[in-house]
Amino acid sequence: MSEYDVIIVGNGPAGLSAALYTSRANLRTLVIGKDQGALAKADRIENYFGLAEPISGCELVENTKIQAKNLGADLVTDEIFHISWNQDFTLEGREGSYRAKAVLLATGTSRKKADIEGLSRLEGHGVSYCAICDAFFYRGRKVAVLGNEEYAVHELAQLLPVAGSAALLTDGKELKAKVPEGVQVITKKIRSVDGEEAVTGVTFADGERLPADGLFVALGSAGAVDLARKVGALTDGRSIQVDEAMATNVPGLFAAGDCTGGLLQISTAVGEGAKAAMSMIKYVRRDG
Amino acid sequence: MAVIKITEQNFEEEVLNADVPVLVDFWAVWCGPCQMQGPIVDELAEEVSGVKFGKLNVDENMSLAQRYRVASIPTLLVFKDGRIAASAVGLQSKDGLKRLLGI
Numbered sequence: 001m002s003e004y005d006v007i008i009v010g011n012g013p014a015g016l017s018a019a020l021y022t023s024r025a026n027l028r029t030l031v032i033g034k035d036q037g038a039l040a041k042a043d044r045i046e047n048y049f050g051l052a053e054p055i056s057g058c059e060l061v062e063n064t065k066i067q068a069k070n071l072g073a074d075l076v077t078d079e080i081f082h083i084s085w086n087q088d089f090t091l092e093g094r095e096g097s098y099r100a101k102a103v104l105l106a107t108g109t110s111r112k113k114a115d116i117e118g119l120s121r122l123e124g125h126g127v128s129y130c131a132i133c134d135a136f137f138y139r140g141r142k143v144a145v146l147g148n149e150e151y152a153v154h155e156l157a158q159l160l161p162v163a164g165s166a167a168l169l170t171d172g173k174e175l176k177a178k179v180p181e182g183v184q185v186i187t188k189k190i191r192s193v194d195g196e197e198a199v200t201g202v203t204f205a206d207g208e209r210l211p212a213d214g215l216f217v218a219l220g221s222a223g224a225v226d227l228a229r230k231v232g233a234l235t236d237g238r239s240i241q242v243d244e245a246m247a248t249n250v251p252g253l254f255a256a257g258d259c260t261g262g263l264l265q266i267s268t269a270v271g272e273g274a275k276a277a278m279s280m281i282k283y284v285r286r287d288g
Numbered sequence: 289m290a291v292i293k294i295t296e297q298n299f300e301e302e303v304l305n306a307d308v309p310v311l312v313d314f315w316a317v318w319c320g321p322c323q324m325q326g327p328i329v330d331e332l333a334e335e336v337s338g339v340k341f342g343k344l345n346v347d348e349n350m351s352l353a354q355r356y357r358v359a360s361i362p363t364l365l366v367f368k369d370g371r372i373a374a375s376a377v378g379l380q381s382k383d384g385l386k387r388l389l390g391i
């Protein structure tokens with residue numbers, strides 16, 4: 001397992017800005033990025049400091065990646081599914097596991113929650129956002145995972161040894177991951193999650209019904225808010241709660257950029273990344 | 289006030305028959321968010337009087353988790369006069385717990 005002082009999840013402006021500071025401070029720094037993120041869509045950036053001519057989002061990010069590497073940071077492409085904390089942090093990704101003393105979540109905004117009738121109402125009563133946390137309650141019972149990518153398959157893998165049976169529901173989306181043999185995959189659109197006091201099943205748009213005791217939500221990839229919730233950071237459901245030093249309530253866990261809410265601008269993300277980096281440097285040095 | 293360890297043995301006496309509201313934190317060792325909820329409950333218990341605080345390990349007391357339909361942890365239940373008066377699922381801040389208790 002790779003060990004670092006600081007792991008930054010997200011390679012946008014907030015994450016890379018933090019990496020510049022932590023690597024310059026001689027902290028062993030790893031930046032884990034999945035893709036280009038929101039900036040990949042920005043063709044011309046005209047409102048950022050120091051640009052005589054407009055520059056594309058991709059170019060700005062690629063330039064900063066080179067800058068971070070030159071300062072000693074390691075950069076890898078991976079998708080993180082889970083973070084756990086026990087004095088230090090363990091991150092589980094598709095390509096491997098990583099360890100760090102401090103972690104910065106900077107993966108941008110999480111995507112929209114699935115808008116399915118019954119989903120919010122039954123949260124905690126059969127609807128769960130964390131398979132590792134809640135698989136225990138579904139021993140020998142019928143569960144379903146909502147999602148269509150690797151993250152959903154990761155959650156499925158937590159449930160399969162425990163649950164009686166598990167199905168994968170893509171809610172009309174194309175399946176983009178390899179599913180273990182024997183798992184039922186249903187790609188139909190979902191109309192509702194059913195149940196009065198607890199989940200009893202799912203009804204699809206065509207009226208067909210799948211009985212289930214639990215529904216685990218793992219749409220798209222695990223965003224900063226999903227990861228924060230799993231490790232025990234306070235969120236308001238859409239953004240991560242941080243103090244003025246960008247620290248969460250979990251010792252050593254910080255967040256910066258769009259995932260903390262606010263202005264959604266490169267300049268604020270870069271500023272928050274710098275602030276978070278200062279806090280992480282202090283935290284790692286104090287912690288030894 | 290000290291936080292009480294709630295078990296199947298003392299649940300009736302400490303929670304159902306209590307003469308003050310009781311906040312019970314359903315938790316487990318393997319649950320990340322539960323490790324963060326614990327200290328928040330401890331801190332509030334030090335500050336607030338007239339309320340009892342308890343922690344219930346779902347691993348050791350599965351029947352109580354089932355009885356109160358706990359299917360996600362942490363779950364926080366407030367009992368008044370033997371009945372659930374308020375509930376919350378997922379990690380709660382200290383203010384969130386106060387709101388739950390109506391204080």
